[in-house]
Amino acid sequence: MTVLALDIGATKFAAGVVHTGKEVRDVRRVNVPREDVWAACRDLLRAVAGDATITAVGIGSAGPVDVRTGITAPLNIPEWKSGFAIVAAVQELFPAAAIRFAIDGACLALAEHHVGALRGVPNGLALTVSSGIGGGLIADGRVVLGRTGNAGHIGHIVVPGWDVPCLCGGVGCVEAVASGMSSVRWAVAQGWQGSTGIQLAEDAHRGDEIALAALHRAGTALGQAIASAAALLDVDRVVIGGGFAQSGAPLWDPLRAALAEHARLEFLRGISVVLSDITNGATLVGAGVLATGDAGTDDLG
Numbered sequence: 667m668t669v670l671a672l673d674i675g676a677t678k679f680a681a682g683v684v685h686t687g688k689e690v691r692d693v694r695r696v697n698v699p700r701e702d703v704w705a706a707c708r709d710l711l712r713a714v715a716g717d718a719t720i721t722a723v724g725i726g727s728a729g730p731v732d733v734r735t736g737i738t739a740p741l742n743i744p745e746w747k748s749g750f751a752i753v754a755a756v757q758e759l760f761p762a763a764a765i766r767f768a769i770d771g772a773c774l775a776l777a778e779h780h781v782g783a784l785r786g787v788p789n790g791l792a793l794t795v796s797s798g799i800g801g802g803l804i805a806d807g808r809v810v811l812g813r814t815g816n817a818g819h820i821g822h823i824v825v826p827g828w829d830v831p832c833l834c835g836g837v838g839c840v841e842a843v844a845s846g847m848s849s850v851r852w853a854v855a856q857g858w859q860g861s862t863g864i865q866l867a868e869d870a871h872r873g874d875e876i877a878l879a880a881l882h883r884a885g886t887a888l889g890q891a892i893a894s895a896a897a898l899l900d901v902d903r904v905v906i907g908g909g910f911a912q913s914g915a916p917l918w919d920p921l922r923a924a925l926a927e928h929a930r931l932e933f934l935r936g937i938s939v940v941l942s943d944i945t946n947g948a949t950l951v952g953a954g955v956l957a958t959g960d961a962g963t964d965d966l967g
């Protein structure tokens with residue numbers, strides 16, 4: 667009996683074997699190619715599965731998704747942008763397996779709720795801030811999926827003051843301002859010479875003015891988005907993971923300042939906002955929770 671977890675990220679696929687305790691082992695990763703995207707994903711799954719009989723697969727995917735039809739349409743994977751039937755494809759690969767599918771944000775929330783900072787927290791918000799911005803919600807102790815499985819899509823909350831076009835077609839989404847990719851793009855337009863969010867954070871810590879301004883901009887927009895989401899959801903705690911969230915004080919100080927400025931109502935004051943301590947792929951861990959069916963009884967009802 668082998669259970670697999672699959673994370674369909676914007677730039678990387680990751681897959682591994684789910685063990686008890688929600689731990690995912692034997693993790694392999696592959697960059698998402700420009701073409702033949704499914705072949706890369708299939709080969710990764712085959713490599714992880716080996717000769718084992720696969721009984722279940724949990725899939726967490728970058729969004730948007732449609733869990734009713736099993737279709738994923740990640741904005742950052744051009745070949746799949748108009749929709750790929752991921753559940754049917756994985757089912758064909760492992761005919762005997764139960765396939766469970768959710769957006770990466772819901773998997774993130776599941777991971778934090780089962781093994782991370784939202785354990786024992788009935789109302790929480792989990793965010794990932796990396797090349798894009800995603801999120802998931804725990805409300806009254808359950809993960810919230812929404813009509814099509816896209817609930818918690820916090821990257822497309824509109825933040826005030828920056829009329830930046832977003833990949834989704836909208837304008838002023840927090841992802842368009844505050845993601846690692848958006849911050850790098852903005853910094854480069856201001857004359858910064860670098861290409862990754864990690865370099866941007868390193869330069870900010872060295873005192874580079876453009877890098878500091880880019881992180882200040884990102885942190886402020888994130889604080890605004892979190893204040894709006896928290897007002898809507900009345901949460902106990904917000905947890906933030908993802909590579910760009912590791913940027914430290916140059917990102918977190920303006921984030922906390924913007925949150926304090928916008929979250930003024932009594933129930934919003936003093937919300938705990940913490941850095942995720944799930945280091946090795948929260949979406950994958952959450953996909954594992956999904957695959958083992960624990961989400962079915964505890965969260966999905």
Ligand SMILES: [Zn+2]
Binds near residue numbers: 821822833836842
């Ligand atoms: Zn958007």
